[in-house]
Amino acid sequence: MGCCASADEKVDGDSRSQQQRRASRASEGRTHGAAKGGTGRQVGQTKEDGRRLGGADAGDGDLREKVAQAALARADGKPQGVSSETAAKLKDKHERDELIGRIDALAARLREDVPLAIRSRDTPLSKLRSYKTFLEQKIREKGL
Numbered sequence: 001m002g003c004c005a006s007a008d009e010k011v012d013g014d015s016r017s018q019q020q021r022r023a024s025r026a027s028e029g030r031t032h033g034a035a036k037g038g039t040g041r042q043v044g045q046t047k048e049d050g051r052r053l054g055g056a057d058a059g060d061g062d063l064r065e066k067v068a069q070a071a072l073a074r075a076d077g078k079p080q081g082v083s084s085e086t087a088a089k090l091k092d093k094h095e096r097d098e099l100i101g102r103i104d105a106l107a108a109r110l111r112e113d114v115p116l117a118i119r120s121r122d123t124p125l126s127k128l129r130s131y132k133t134f135l136e137q138k139i140r141e142k143g144l
Contacts, residue, residue, distance in 0.1 A: 092125070099128040106135035109144055 082090070100119060107114045117123060118131060 095125060096121075096128065099125070099132055103128065103132050103135060106132065106139060109139060110135065110142070 103114055103118060118128065
């Protein structure tokens with residue numbers, strides 16, 4: 001019994017010391033490592049002059065509006081870190097790939113082959129759009 005009693009005491013001692021450490025942390029408040037060179041702020045606190053959208057004096061309604069405006073600006077703008085020329089090329093390539101995919105789907109519905117010239121990089125977007133419209137019209141006429 002002596003062996004088991006000493007093991008139980010050790011377990012109780014460990015759990016007591018862990019509970020004491022937790023209690024002292026809770027009473028001190030968790031910080032961002034002030035002793036290690038951190039800010040010393042409690043978790044959840046922010047600086048008033050931080051990077052909060054709209055600044056420190058923004059109200060809740062005003063803040064929501066500014067968040068929505070910022071999201072729209074990001075969606076409409078070019079990708080960050082890309083020149084305007086590269087962004088235009090990427091947009092053109094994306095639109096071209098999208099049109100070719102739709103043309104393929106429409107042609108498959110009509111059980112027709114897509115002309116090889118359509119897949120050429122030299123084919124202007126206007127021709128791709130007009131061919132897609134042509135296929136859509138053909139589908140409407142056939143009632144597919």
